[in-house]
Amino acid sequence: MTWQDDAGRDLVKSFGPRMAMFVRGEGSYLWDADGKRYLDFLAGIAVDSLGHAHPVFVDAVATQAATLSHVSNYFATPPQLALAATLKRLAGTGDAGRVYFGNSGAEANEAAFKLARLHGGSARPRILALKDAFHGRTMGTLALTGKPYMQEPFLPMTPGVEFIDSTVEALEEAIDDRVAALFVEPVKGEAGVLPLPAGYLTAAREITQRHGALLIVDEIQTGAGRTGAWFAFQHEGITPDAITVAKGIGGGFPIGALITFGEASELFYPGTHGSTFGGNPLGTAVAGAVLAEIERADLVRNAAERGAQLRAAIERIDSELIEGCRGAGLLMGVGLRHPVAKALVAAAGEHGLVINATNDDTIRLVPALTIGDVEIDEFVELFTAALRTVEDALVLDAPSGSSTGREVSA
Numbered sequence: 332m333t334w335q336d337d338a339g340r341d342l343v344k345s346f347g348p349r350m351a352m353f354v355r356g357e358g359s360y361l362w363d364a365d366g367k368r369y370l371d372f373l374a375g376i377a378v379d380s381l382g383h384a385h386p387v388f389v390d391a392v393a394t395q396a397a398t399l400s401h402v403s404n405y406f407a408t409p410p411q412l413a414l415a416a417t418l419k420r421l422a423g424t425g426d427a428g429r430v431y432f433g434n435s436g437a438e439a440n441e442a443a444f445k446l447a448r449l450h451g452g453s454a455r456p457r458i459l460a461l462k463d464a465f466h467g468r469t470m471g472t473l474a475l476t477g478k479p480y481m482q483e484p485f486l487p488m489t490p491g492v493e494f495i496d497s498t499v500e501a502l503e504e505a506i507d508d509r510v511a512a513l514f515v516e517p518v519k520g521e522a523g524v525l526p527l528p529a530g531y532l533t534a535a536r537e538i539t540q541r542h543g544a545l546l547i548v549d550e551i552q553t554g555a556g557r558t559g560a561w562f563a564f565q566h567e568g569i570t571p572d573a574i575t576v577a578k579g580i581g582g583g584f585p586i587g588a589l590i591t592f593g594e595a596s597e598l599f600y601p602g603t604h605g606s607t608f609g610g611n612p613l614g615t616a617v618a619g620a621v622l623a624e625i626e627r628a629d630l631v632r633n634a635a636e637r638g639a640q641l642r643a644a645i646e647r648i649d650s651e652l653i654e655g656c657r658g659a660g661l662l663m664g665v666g667l668r669h670p671v672a673k674a675l676v677a678a679a680g681e682h683g684l685v686i687n688a689t690n691d692d693t694i695r696l697v698p699a700l701t702i703g704d705v706e707i708d709e710f711v712e713l714f715t716a717a718l719r720t721v722e723d724a725l726v727l728d729a730p731s732g733s734s735t736g737r738e739v740s741a
C-alpha cells in the first residue's frame with residue numbers, strides 16, 4: 332500500500348489527489364517522504380509567513396504549550412490581550428477598535444457576516460459582495476462568495492447577498508439605504524490574483540458611508556504584510572468598518588480574526604457570537620510572535636521589494652507561455668497564454684518547485700515573506716525548467732503546421 336492508496340481511501344473526496352506527501356520543512360524548502368527537496372512558493376497558500384519551522388514560531392508554540400494552551404473565552408489571557416492590541420495597532424483602529432478571534436478565515440468572515448446583519452437589522456436586509464470574490468466554504472461565507480458553481484450544489488444559500496461587478500459604477504447603481512454592508516476582497520486570489528481597480532476602495536468607502544452601509548474588507552489572504560503593506564486597504568489610506576484576517580497572521584497556526592473600527596465595534600453584545608477555541612492562549616501567543624518577527628525583520632518591506640524583484644525576474648524569462656504578472660507584493664499571479672496552469676504545476680513539482688494554479692491560465696505565487704535572492708534565483712531556474720517541459724509538450728501535441736498547441740491536460 333502506498334500513501335496515495337491510504338489518502339484515496341481515508342481522506343474526504345472534496346479535495347483532489349494529493350500531489351506529494353511532505354514530511355519536513357525548513358525556511359522556504361519542503362522535503363517529501365522520498366527525501367526529495369522542493370522550493371515552496373505556495374507557503375501553505377499564503378499561510379507560512381516566516382517559512383517552515385522558523386525558530387520564532389517553534390519557540391512560541393513550545394513555550395506557550397508548556398505554559399497554558401486553552402482556558403475558554405470565560406477568561407482572559409495575556410497573549411490574547413497582547414495580540415488584540417497588536418492587531419488594533421497594525422490595522423490602525425485607534426482605541427475604538429475591537430477584535431473577535433476565531434480559528435480560520437471562514438470563521439472570521441462568518442463573524443463579519445453577523446456584524447453586517449447586526450448593523451442592518453430588518454431595515455437593511457441587503458448585502459453586496461463582488462462577483463468572483465472568494466470568502467470561504469462554510470454556508471455563510473459561501474453565500475458571500477460570488478462563484479455560482481461553488482454555491483450550486485448547496486442551494487439554497489443564506490438569503491440577502493447580491494453580487495455586483497468590481498466597478499465603482501456597479502456599486503453606485505446597486506447601493507441604496509437598505510444595504511447593510513459591502514464585502515470586498517482587495518486582490519481576488521482564487522479568481523486569478525486580480526487586484527481591484529485603483530481607487531475602488533477609496534470610492535467604495537465614500538459611497539458606503541454616504542448610504543450608511545459597512546465596508547468590510549476581507550484581508551485573509553492579503554493581510555499580515557503580504558502585499559507590501561500590513562493590510563491591502565492601507566495602500567489606499569482608507570478606514571474600513573471591519574477587516575477579516577487569518578492565514579499569514581498565524582504563520583501556520585490556525586487562527587482568524589475580525590477587526591472592527593469605530594462604531595462597528597459596538598455592534599456585538601453578549602451572546603451574539605462566540606467560539607470555543609477562538610483566541611486561546613496558544614494560538615494568540617504564536618500569532619503574536621509571528622507578527623512581532625514580521626515587524627522586527629521588516630518583512631512587510633521585504634514583501635514589497637522581493638515582490639518587485641520576483642516580478643521583474645519573471646518578466647525576463649523568455650517564454651511564449653507567460654502573458655504577464657499581476658498582484659501586489661508577494662501575492663502574485665502569473666497569467667498564461669494557454670490553459671496549461673495545471674500542467675505547469677505538475678511539471679514544477681517534477682522539477683522540485685511547489686506552486687499553485689488558481690484557474691486554467693493563472694499561476695499563484697505566495698512564498699514566505701522571508702524570501703531573498705537565493706530563493707528568487709532558484710525559483711527562476713526551476714520555473715523556467717517547468718515552462719520548458721510544458722512548452723515541449725505543447726509542441727508535441729500541436730497539429731503539424733500549427734504554431735499554437737492544444738491544451739495540455741494535467
Ligand SMILES: Cc1ncc(COP(=O)(O)O)c(C=O)c1O
Nearest residue numbers: 435436437465466467549551552
Ligand atoms: C480571501 C479569502 N477569504 C476567505 C478565505 C477562507 O479562509 P479559510 O480557508 O481559512 O476558511 C480564504 C481562503 O483561501 C481567502 O483567500
